[in-house]
Amino acid sequence: MKYRTVFDIIGPVMIGPSSSHTAGAARIGRVARTLFARQPDVVDITFYGSFAQTHKGHGTDIAIVGGILDFDTFDRRIVDSLAIAKDLGVDVNFHVSQDEADHPNTARIKLRDKEGFQLEVVGISIGGGKIEMTEINGFPLKLSGNAPTLLVLHEDRYGMISGVSNALAKYKINIGAMEMARREKGSEALMVIETDQPIPERLVEEITSMPYVLSVSVLMP
Numbered sequence: 001m002k003y004r005t006v007f008d009i010i011g012p013v014m015i016g017p018s019s020s021h022t023a024g025a026a027r028i029g030r031v032a033r034t035l036f037a038r039q040p041d042v043v044d045i046t047f048y049g050s051f052a053q054t055h056k057g058h059g060t061d062i063a064i065v066g067g068i069l070d071f072d073t074f075d076r077r078i079v080d081s082l083a084i085a086k087d088l089g090v091d092v093n094f095h096v097s098q099d100e101a102d103h104p105n106t107a108r109i110k111l112r113d114k115e116g117f118q119l120e121v122v123g124i125s126i127g128g129g130k131i132e133m134t135e136i137n138g139f140p141l142k143l144s145g146n147a148p149t150l151l152v153l154h155e156d157r158y159g160m161i162s163g164v165s166n167a168l169a170k171y172k173i174n175i176g177a178m179e180m181a182r183r184e185k186g187s188e189a190l191m192v193i194e195t196d197q198p199i200p201e202r203l204v205e206e207i208t209s210m211p212y213v214l215s216v217s218v219l220m221p
Helices: 019-036 049-054 062-070 076-087 158-172 201-207
Strands: 041-050 092-095 105-112 118-127 130-136 139-143 149-155 175-182 187-197 213-219
Touching: 019 062, 019 105, 019 118, 019 130, 019 213, 041 049, 049 118, 049 149, 062 076, 062 105, 076 092, 076 139, 118 149, 139 149, 139 175, 149 201, 158 175, 158 187, 158 201
Parallel strands: 041 092
Antiparallel strands: 041 105, 105 118, 118 130, 130 139, 149 187, 149 213, 175 187
């Protein structure tokens, strides 16, 4: 593995003790919160592999809840995140799975609110505070969260990719990486686009108004 900077080895500024088990977990939780775009009322967290075995001792539980509360990796409130969540009325439930996962540091997060809105994501902590989101609401993907990212949920229709790509070109936004996933032919599809420039709100509004687009989310690093 090649490292670009020393921070790829020692990890980000963070509440310890482990870049993989705390900083990475906090980032997974924070990505889930960003995609959910609101404070959840019910949180279910399932740990797999190494996370399942050491989540309490390494602070993975408090870190991932801190991320769900929108705390950054260095936010000292992470230490008290379970108590803060309780005070906010957020019902947090932890589960440990014996099922094998593709990566030892894997967590599945389910978020729900009182209005019935739900989100389910799977994330892995790959070391040095870096993460990959590998699933969103059943759609497989690889999302690092290291670049501005546009997520477009839409009906599986022809012309959707070109429509979104043309909108990005209109705002002079370059596509760094792009991934598509769909449940089945003609059903819902998810477009995940990492860009080299920030994604303006007016572009989000324009894509949201396109025919067959169901929802649009933006993830900023």
